[in-house]
Amino acid sequence: MKIGNNQNFNTQYRPAFSGQRICSVGLKRVLNGVNQYMSAYFTRLTKEDIDLVDSARSTWGVANYSSLIVADCLRILSKPITSKEKCKSFFMIEEPYFLNPVDKIKALAETQIEEDSLVLSFLQSATSINPKDKVSGAGTAIIYGLTKIARKMGLNEIRLTSANYTTDEWYNKLGFSSDIYGNSFDMILSSRDFNRFQKIVENKYKFKGE
DSSP states (O other), rough: HHOOOOOHTTTTSSSSOSSSEEEEEEEEEEEETEEEEEEEEEEOOOOGGHHHHHHTTHHTTTHHHHHHHEEEEEEEEOOOOOOTTTTTEEEEOOOSSOGEEEEGGEEEEEEETTTTEEEEEEEEEEHHHTTTTOEEEEHHHHHHHHHHHHHHHHOOOOEEEEESSHHHHHHHHOOOOEEETTEEEEEEEGGGHHHHHHHHOOOOOOOOOO
């Protein structure tokens, strides 16, 4: 079901996307030493967003993980999906306070379902592409949205294979634990920790979990 426009936004803030807004999230910008908190959305990309993703190539198609997300998204959404690809989904953090649709994208992610796990294949935030982008919290907002989906689907965990020690530390701070899964060293957020994680994120970024 597509979620309609938030009545608190005026015309210029209406979504430029056709994707499914899954839930509200919060972001933060520091301006002159003062924290400013902004409303944003965790949104699932659909076939109607192909033009948006294609137009984002010049910005998001140059970084390592985002280039893979963009390429996979365009390939999978633009043609009939095979049985192997049915479990793949693409998400973004959408900040509605920009007129340029591409500027509204604050993070991109690619996921897939494997047995009882929601696997985060790739995640890229705008700040990792453009250090001048001072909006923080988009990566955390992606994880927040994924906990909502994983819970609704009755999955036991969110799982990923971390790229390096630095990202291991970041996921550890979010509450992920480390485990050996097959031949890989994975980071896991158990479903029993979803509630605690959501409350921490909601308090940190000053938004209600709706």
